[in-house]
Amino acid sequence: MEDALNITVKPQEPKDGVLTAQVTVPAADVDAAIAKTYRDIAHKYQFQGFRRGHVPRPVIDGILGKQAVLAQATNDILNDLEPMVLNELDIVPIGRLEYPEEPDTLSAGIDYMVECHMDVRPSAGLTSYDAPSITMPPDEATDAEIELQINQLLSYQTTYEDAKLERAVEEGDIISVNIDDVGNGGRYAGQNRMISLDGASLPEALRNGLVGMNPGETKDVSWEEGDSTVKLTLTLNSIMKAITPELTDELAKKNFGFETVDELKAAIKEEIEQDKVRSLPGLKEDRLVEAVGKLLDLEEVPENYKNQIFNELANEFLSTLQRQGLTLDTYLGARGVEAKDFLNDLHAQADERARQSLALDALASHLDIAVSDDDVRAEFGKARVDDVDAAIDEWTSGGRIPAIRESIRRTKALSWLVENAEVEIVDEVGERAAAGKKPAKKKSAPKKAAGKKPAKKKDSSKEQPEEPPAE
Template structure:
């Protein structure tokens, strides 16, 4: 489409642009509209496609024809404008309150305000310093893997101590439903981990504080959509359980893991951990530099329109992932006992973090003068293994989608620069976390 676009420098997240469409282009759209109406409708006394303009004007109305021509023209002009200015809108462009209308044989001019991501600054443009795990497996990492493997062989024994149940305990209960609504918890000698997220909070709170032999009625209400379901159960605490891990020796290693010795088992785990790190550490480094650069954004508050756009994108990603797994959002939330509002709140927090990180990457890319070339764009489509790269690029161009591709490329280049230049401190993070946990346990024991 032949158009001319001029724009002022973005200010406060807004770009004010003027679109000018030459008269010859306007006439093409008007003619196309008349032709389309003539073919689409049957006008008495005329064959389809041969209805004169005066007849169409008299029946449909000239204003309606020009209104449709204007709409079609703007639908094509808007993507062309986005491509010309290389901007990514965060909400629908605003053409003002007055309705626009083309005039045949005259240039068409429209002023449009486009909301775009705000131009931001960083308090430092240096590549951020990060901590990273070592490339080789550490003893602490191997120990953690061993403990995970051994946990599958744990057994539970009764605690002899006469004490109250806590929220971290595994307990044995007799549970009986007292109302028609079934809780799904009823049964004899039900072994339940009170720290499980699948248990209702009110149920756990009721069991906490009970001692062996105690009986209690516990009631709670769950909201499911517009409906409420009331539950009530009778609970008898049979026992508080403790986890017992078997001793790991050569015989156990051979019988349960297929290794002649514990040393061979540890060597195999070491190799697995290091192979996993070869693929996971590069992604981890990218994630950490992006997380750190987001902290250097000086913007106090992310504009609501941009935040909403990121939130919607994130939501679509989550729904897409669930769809590929063959499950619905309701199924996902129910399986993990997550309340819908808690899920939405968490998604908003993630959107806020992603928005700040994206804006920080934009600021860094601008500072470094990073650009997305035509070759870069073509490479993106080639990586996607599309059948016809040229056709797909043209399709994206007509849809005004190439600016978003270029934006993504510039951000990726900023990430690559940080990965290459970030000062890295190698830290055995598993060992540190284990030491911290042991210290906390010691304090609790005192």
């Protein structure tokens, strides 16, 4: 439609996850819609004896049929109604609006009424509306965090040598192995490859093949990866041991560019604290969202909502892989992950995100959080769009403003959590070290010591154990 319809929408209470609404289009807008359809037809088709755009209605009715014209006008108006209904109800549905399979057609001079249905999220509460308690690392760098960073730096100086062990390979070992490609295994192949079996992601068949081998032994392994069969020949050279140098002033200067160990530690402390300034606010939000999600008083998230979130997560992930030039099969095969396990994990993530979203909605409702037009304008301003008014008009015409308002409500609810949560400061790295647990591996590249030259390039004797294949 060229102009917004002056519709009225009367929603009913949702039942079994479905909201039904009665939509009324006034007669004036009905007549305008019919007139527009006649004009469109007159411009689109060539009628013999008439100029385009100057075809009387009786001629069009005689050739196309009046009911066909009214059916087209009805279809057009139903398509235009969806974003208007969403804006009117200020709702973000699951999927699209649905109309009767055979809706009534428009009639000139008469109000048009139609019933629409949409799947909606459940309205659930929380078991408690008190801000949850969480733990957070301190703003300052702790001794354990500095020690962890130093150990990571020293690990890049680690060398490996034959442990001369006459036993079979066990989980947790670091090994040197020759891997020959027999078929479709080029990305795994290599001579004298050092591989750590301390939980690194390897294809299960490859891991199982390595564990139990003795130095000098050769073995063939194979497994299905996507549409192909990977075939490798493994020859175990030796079980290796790591030799990590002691941190001294000499090493600090030679390898990291600092005069003393104390200078190196001071630089690491500064870097950690700068990183915390950037990362801790987001970490606090993540932990609060996770905590409030566990308070959702809902036994089961509706399947259609979980599927919607699942599709969003899957599309995000596949887009990331595509930007990296990877396929899903390659990604899964490189990490030894079965497709079913990957999908199960993604479904679990979708369920968790759905619960967290519903929990924030419940909190926003309990706090009676309102979203003003100024809030909406400010949100577009944050996005630095060139023309805020034009952007708002575009989103309004698409029925997407409710999604913006929903996002703002959730953000305000999260801000309330941040302001009111009880936070216990805990040296988490220190506690993990005391418990003998390894820290979670970071996906990003290790950071170099701040403010000084990086460690010198390693020679081949300092090659690190790897997780085949590299991306």
